[in-house]
Amino acid sequence: MLFYQLGEYFQRRAVHASRRSIQSLLNMKPTMARVLGPDGEFERRPEDVAIGSVIIVRAGEQVPMDGSVVIGSSSLDTASLTGESVPRQVGPHDEVLAGMVNLEGRLEVRVKRSATESSLQKMIALVEQASSNKAKTEQMITRLARVYTPIVVVLAAIVAFIPPLFVGNLEEWVYRALIFLVISCPCALVISIPLGYFGGIGAGSKRGVLVKGGEYLDVLAEVKTVIFDKTGTLTTGRFEVTDVTTSGDVTEAELLTLAARVEMASTHPLAKAIVAKASKTTAFANITEDPGYGLTATDSTDTIYVGSARFMRKLGHSIQDEQMGTSVHVMRNDRWLGRIELMDTVKEDAAAAVAALKRLGYHTVMLTGDRDEVATSVGLKIGIDEVKSELLPHQKVEEVEKLAARGKVAFVGDGLNDAAALARADVGLVMGGIGSDAAVTAADLVLMNDAPSDVVAAIELSQRTKRIVWQNIVLAFGMKALFLLLGVLGLASMWEAVFADVGVALLAIGNATRLIRSN
Structure with a gap:
C-alpha cells in the first residue's frame, strides 16, 4: 500500500505540473507590440504599452492587445479564440482581440485594455479556474488503503492473542495469525490494479490515444454525455x-x-x-x-x-x-x-463516430463559436443531438457546467478557445496533431490521429480497462476471503497462504496483461 501511494503521489505531481505549464507554454511565444509614436513606429512589450496608444498590426502578425481599429480594413483569423472557421472582416471602429491573426492589410489599432486584462490572459485564468473546479476522482484501491491495512493488523492481533485466553496454545494461534497476515497481503491488488491501468494506457498509445493517468480512464468509463467542438474537431478546419x-x-x-x-x-x-x-x-x-x-x-x-x-x-x-x-x-x-x-469540410469519420456513440447510449452535444447557420448544418449532417453556437470560451465553460450537473461529461476539442472547457469537463480529450499547446496541456487524453472515431475507441478502452480492474478486485478479495477463513480455522498452512498471496497476484497480473495483448 505504501509503494502504491507513492506511485499515485508522483503521478499526481506529474499531472499537476503539466497543467501548470499552460502559462509557460503561452509565454514561450514572444509577442511584441509595434507602437505608433510621433517619430514613427517602435517596438515595445505589450506589458509596457499604455491604454489609448495606437499599435500597428501588419499582415501575418498576431494582434498583441485588445483594442479597436482606427485605420485600415482586413480579415482576421479568430479560430484560436472563438473557433469560427471563416475569417472575420474588420474595419474602422471594429473591435479586435489579442490572439487574433491579421491575414491581409495593415491595421492601426487603439489599445483599450492592458496586456494583463487581454483576452489571452483571461483565457489562461479561465483554464486555471476551470482546473480547480474540476472534480477529483480517487481510485477505489486508494480509498481502501486507508482502512484495509489497519483492519487486517487489528484482526491478526485478535487472532493471535484473544483465542489463547480461552483455549490456550499461544504458539498455534500466533502461527495462524501469521498465516492470516500473509494471506491478507494486498500484493495482488497493489500490483495488478496499477498494471491494469498501465495496460490500458499502453493499449491506447498503440492506437494513438495518449492517456495522462489511469484515473482518467476511470472517469471516461462513467461519462454520460460527449461534447464536441466543431472546427478542427468534427471538421477539418x-x-x-x-x-x-x-x-x-x-x-x-x-x-x-x-x-x-x-x-x-x-x-x-x-x-x-x-x-x-x-x-x-x-x-x-x-x-x-x-x-x-x-x-x-x-x-x-x-x-x-x-x-x-x-x-x-x-x-x-x-x-x-x-x-x-x-x-x-x-x-x-x-x-x-x-x-x-x-x-x-466535415471529417470522414465524424458521422460514424457520432452514430457509434449514440448506439452506445451517449448524449452528443456540439459547442462552437461559429455562426448558427453553419453549426446547425454541420450538426444535422453528422447527427449531433444538441447544437449550441456563437459561444465565447467562457460561455463554453458555462454550457459544460450545465451538462455536468446531469452526469459526467467528456469534452473533445482542439484549440486555445477550448482549453478552459477541456479543463472543466470531467475528462477532456484533445486532437493532438492539430491541437494548440494550451489545449493539449489542459486535456486528460490526447488523440494523436485527430480522428473523431478515436473518441469511441478511447471510451471502449476505458470500459474494458475498468472491467479487467474489477475482475482482479473480485478475484483477489474472493480468493483471500476463502483462504483467510481456512487459515483462521487451522485448515490452511503457510504453503496455502503463499499461494493465496503470490499465486493470486500472478493470476491477476496475467488477467491485466490481456489489455496490452488485445491491441
Whole structure:
C-alpha cells in the first residue's frame, strides 16, 4: 500500500505540473507590440504599452492587445479564440482581440485594455479556474488503503492473542495469525490494479490515444454525455469548394479558372481553396487588393472583381449572399458572373463516430463559436443531438457546467478557445496533431490521429480497462476471503497462504496483461 501511494503521489505531481505549464507554454511565444509614436513606429512589450496608444498590426502578425481599429480594413483569423472557421472582416471602429491573426492589410489599432486584462490572459485564468473546479476522482484501491491495512493488523492481533485466553496454545494461534497476515497481503491488488491501468494506457498509445493517468480512464468509463467542438474537431478546419453557381455567361469551370487567376495573388484560406479546385492557370499581371473586401484584376479592356457580397455591394451591385457557407462572387466589368460556395469540410469519420456513440447510449452535444447557420448544418449532417453556437470560451465553460450537473461529461476539442472547457469537463480529450499547446496541456487524453472515431475507441478502452480492474478486485478479495477463513480455522498452512498471496497476484497480473495483448 505504501509503494502504491507513492506511485499515485508522483503521478499526481506529474499531472499537476503539466497543467501548470499552460502559462509557460503561452509565454514561450514572444509577442511584441509595434507602437505608433510621433517619430514613427517602435517596438515595445505589450506589458509596457499604455491604454489609448495606437499599435500597428501588419499582415501575418498576431494582434498583441485588445483594442479597436482606427485605420485600415482586413480579415482576421479568430479560430484560436472563438473557433469560427471563416475569417472575420474588420474595419474602422471594429473591435479586435489579442490572439487574433491579421491575414491581409495593415491595421492601426487603439489599445483599450492592458496586456494583463487581454483576452489571452483571461483565457489562461479561465483554464486555471476551470482546473480547480474540476472534480477529483480517487481510485477505489486508494480509498481502501486507508482502512484495509489497519483492519487486517487489528484482526491478526485478535487472532493471535484473544483465542489463547480461552483455549490456550499461544504458539498455534500466533502461527495462524501469521498465516492470516500473509494471506491478507494486498500484493495482488497493489500490483495488478496499477498494471491494469498501465495496460490500458499502453493499449491506447498503440492506437494513438495518449492517456495522462489511469484515473482518467476511470472517469471516461462513467461519462454520460460527449461534447464536441466543431472546427478542427468534427471538421477539418480547411475550406473546400462545395458549389459553383453561374449567371449563364460562363461555364462553372471558366468561372473557377477566372476566379483562380485573381485569387492567386492572395494568401487568404478561401483563395487557396479556389486555386486548388481550379485547373492549372496563370495569374493576371495587374491585381490590386481592397483589404477586407476582395481583389481587382485588369486584363486589357476588362476588369474582374473577386470577393465577398459586401465587395459587390460596395461596387454598387445588389447581391444576395448564401447563408449556409461562405460565398466568393465574381464580376467582370459591371456584370455579375457567378458565385463560388465554400465550406469547412466535415471529417470522414465524424458521422460514424457520432452514430457509434449514440448506439452506445451517449448524449452528443456540439459547442462552437461559429455562426448558427453553419453549426446547425454541420450538426444535422453528422447527427449531433444538441447544437449550441456563437459561444465565447467562457460561455463554453458555462454550457459544460450545465451538462455536468446531469452526469459526467467528456469534452473533445482542439484549440486555445477550448482549453478552459477541456479543463472543466470531467475528462477532456484533445486532437493532438492539430491541437494548440494550451489545449493539449489542459486535456486528460490526447488523440494523436485527430480522428473523431478515436473518441469511441478511447471510451471502449476505458470500459474494458475498468472491467479487467474489477475482475482482479473480485478475484483477489474472493480468493483471500476463502483462504483467510481456512487459515483462521487451522485448515490452511503457510504453503496455502503463499499461494493465496503470490499465486493470486500472478493470476491477476496475467488477467491485466490481456489489455496490452488485445491491441
